[in-house]
Amino acid sequence: MAVYKRTYRGYSGAITPSWSRFLVLFRFSRETLFRSKVQTAFFVLCFFFPLLCLLGIYANAHLSVFSFLGRRSEPLLNINGQFFFTYLTVQSTLSFILAAFIGPGLVSPDLANGALTLYLCRPLSRTEYVLGKMSVLVIVLSWITWVPGLLLFAVQASLSGWQWLADNLWIATGIVWGSFIWILILSLLSLALSAWVKWRIAAGGLLLATFWVGAGFAQAINAVLRTKQGYLLDVGNLVAAIWHGLFRDGVNMGFSVTEAWIALLAFCGFCLLLLMRKVKANEVIR
Amino acid sequence: MPQANQTETTTSPAAVPATVTAPRDGPPVIELRGLSVRLAGREVLRDLTCSFSGRTIGLLGPNGAGKSTLINTLLGFWSPSAGSAHVFGSDIRTEAKKIRTLIGYMPENDAFISNMTAVSFIRLMAELSGLPSEAALERAHEALFYVGLGEARYRKLGTYSLGMKQLAKLAQAIAHGPKLLILDEPTNGLDPPARQRMIRLVREMRDSREMHIVLCSHLLRDVEETCEEVVILKQGRVVHYSNLEDERRSNRRFLELELYGDTERFLEAVESLGCESAPGARNRLKLVLAENVEIRDIYNIAAAQNVQLRRVSFRRDTLEDIFLKAMENTNGGL
Incomplete structure (x- = not known):
């Protein structure tokens, strides 16, 4: 119907499958994601370190290039679990900052002016809403963590041969799982905080503060009680403990990997609880 | 009403x-x-x-x-x-x-x-x-x-x-x-x-x-x-x-009239059409019109009986009346 024919008419066309509705949220959120130049610039910046690593891996495999320098053909870098652990540490730090930029802008605009009611009065559940919003963070953060990580691993495998690949396949598992754990925690926390603190900038700041305050609190407990169990309150340390397990470097954080898993699960549960308390169409006024 | x-x-x-x-x-x-x-x-x-x-x-x-x-x-x-x-x-x-x-x-x-x-x-x-x-x-x-x-x-x-x-x-x-x-x-x-x-x-x-x-x-x-x-x-x-x-539809059939002239004959004529009437003070009359009676018929009767209709008003319950009644009838008032 032409828009100038201003009469009401119903809709009798095709309907999209119910399961695909959360992807609509992903698409619309993604469109607004890189409107900020600073955000876009930072996202691009996140690819510099993987690029540097790529150059390092390439140079390491082509040492003859440096023969004119009179250098002996000793490896420049040890491309092993430690190398990829360092890679993941740097990229996870960058992804943390990127999540502080992106995360709060996903839920808070919907809550600020009551638009959430309009989402939930449609055939979209609260879980689908959270999934849709989370998928934005998961995909964007994946682009700067495990995707380039796996690419680096693949390049190294192609340069070193099948034997290296077979011996070090656990590194690829570590990259993927380590990244996923980190992304999941960042996504849940940033969405939960932005649901409670509707001002976007404050929510971003709170995300950064949660990690730093948690770390400080953990240090204080350790100092007062002369223990290392305080680190269980530091999310960064919990993730690091699991990563050390995944990358098999034998570093002891003062608590077991199982304890770290339990603490992280409790943390995720708490974030979900915060999120579900706020992601509602209406609140009961007592 | x-x-x-x-x-x-x-x-x-x-x-x-x-x-x-x-x-x-x-x-x-x-x-x-x-x-x-x-x-x-x-x-x-x-x-x-x-x-x-x-x-x-x-x-x-x-x-x-x-x-x-x-x-x-x-x-x-x-x-x-x-x-x-x-x-x-x-x-x-x-x-x-x-x-x-x-x-x-x-x-x-x-x-x-x-x-x-x-x-x-x-x-x-x-x-x-x-x-x-x-x-x-x-x-x-x-x-x-x-x-x-x-x-x-x-x-x-x-x-x-x-x-x-x-x-x-x-x-x-x-x-x-x-x-x-x-x-x-x-x-x-x-x-x-x-x-x-x-x-x-x-x-x-x-x-x-x-x-x-x-x-x-x-x-x-x-x-x-x-x-x-x-x-x-x-x-x-x-x-x-x-x-x-x-x-x-139902309320349209309620009329309030103020007459001048021979109201007795007017009333008889109106009731002969099947309308219900309730005389009030000072030549005032309330009518419930029968199904087949239109307001035009009332005017015609008045002309035939040489009765002046000085005021004719439809009285119908507004939604406000209905609302207020509903509020009052449940527990004695708003």
Whole structure:
């Protein structure tokens, strides 16, 4: 119907499958994601370190290039679990900052002016809403963590041969799982905080503060009680403990990997609880 | 005029406080069977049993009567503590998603994303209702033009005036072509011309016969101008149901006259046509017109009997009268 024919008419066309509705949220959120130049610039910046690593891996495999320098053909870098652990540490730090930029802008605009009611009065559940919003963070953060990580691993495998690949396949598992754990925690926390603190900038700041305050609190407990169990309150340390397990470097954080898993699960549960308390169409006024 | 409330489709609150059934000739739009809703330990809706099939249903009641809770329950936001509710035959407990596909909802409060343009916002909402991307975009443009925001559709919603935001809320509610449109206080905060525009749109949509409309308002005039059926809630109970169309039709037959001349012969002539009369003081007369008698006949009799009609007035119950009676009859006053 032409828009100038201003009469009401119903809709009798095709309907999209119910399961695909959360992807609509992903698409619309993604469109607004890189409107900020600073955000876009930072996202691009996140690819510099993987690029540097790529150059390092390439140079390491082509040492003859440096023969004119009179250098002996000793490896420049040890491309092993430690190398990829360092890679993941740097990229996870960058992804943390990127999540502080992106995360709060996903839920808070919907809550600020009551638009959430309009989402939930449609055939979209609260879980689908959270999934849709989370998928934005998961995909964007994946682009700067495990995707380039796996690419680096693949390049190294192609340069070193099948034997290296077979011996070090656990590194690829570590990259993927380590990244996923980190992304999941960042996504849940940033969405939960932005649901409670509707001002976007404050929510971003709170995300950064949660990690730093948690770390400080953990240090204080350790100092007062002369223990290392305080680190269980530091999310960064919990993730690091699991990563050390995944990358098999034998570093002891003062608590077991199982304890770290339990603490992280409790943390995720708490974030979900915060999120579900706020992601509602209406609140009961007592 | 006590007879005005004695029509078949009007339920006196004293007679049947919570059980009303509208006449229907198809599956009911909304059917409540003993519906109770408890929020924060308080029973907000109590044992509602109603069935509505009309095109436009007005939901009236004082603040805290449970109007919004009823709407939220139909949308699946609250779960019933007892009883059940069906929308187009679908149970709100088990088929909430299906029901939401059929419903368009315009909430009372602000509901928008301030940094989105109107067309993007409406498109997003239409897509979430299940429309494919291209169809959603087309419908978003159409809906915005229809409500009168065509020229402002690329402006961010945060820059809209209150009246424009109301229209944008209406546009998002109709963009996906719902079968049931729920409007919660649609004229809130609108100036008279904007209110007129909103009422006209509601009437047009009603007359398009593409959808049923539930209009929840505390402005009786809005309901009176747009609705066929009215349900009045008080303290979580249905205290009155009336079919306004029937009310209007029946009330049209009540006349108040002031005569000068030979009233006796005039009365005899009028009663011979089957009309009921009740003489009052000072040549005043109340008439209940018989079915086949028109007002013209009364004028003709007056001319034939050489009686002057100095005042003729239709007396019909306004919705306000009905509302006030409903409020008074339940527990002795407002």
